[in-house]
Amino acid sequence: MLLVKTSSQKKGTSSRANVFPLQRLQREMAEIFADLAELFGNPASLGSIYGLLFASPGPLSMEEIVGLLDISNGTASQGLRRLAELQAISPSRHHGERTTRYSAKLELRPFVSMFLESQLLPRLGHSEERIGSLEATLLELPQTDREILETRLHRALKWHRRAKVVLPLIRRILKG
16 A cells, blocks of 8 residues: 655655644555555556545646655656546646646536546456356256256346446436
């Protein structure tokens, strides 16, 4: 799990009592979003970056993100790129600044819609094909097992078909 490094931790002290309230909030949000990212099959670092930006009152540079989360430049760069693709963050530059700063988008519609389109629907289609191909395997099973598992396979296919109908509707509502 990635943690937001506090200034006291960077200096070698590790007392939680010395953690400033903003840094504590940022660390906890980074951990919460890291857990959520992993739940949906994404790297924890992706969630940590988003959680840190979500809990930051202003935009942060990649260097600040690297320092606060104690992650590599490559991990930060890749995470920021992916979050931008998912439309979960906004990059910006202030007048005359060369550094790009990032802030979390608070509207989850595009983020969830993109996740449905790029992750969930393709996997759902693939798993439906796999379940369908298992029907041939049923013939190799003893009759009693075959009847039970045939019912279960049909139920799983039914769930997939329902999800394939409902998820595009959800995606359209979210894009709405």
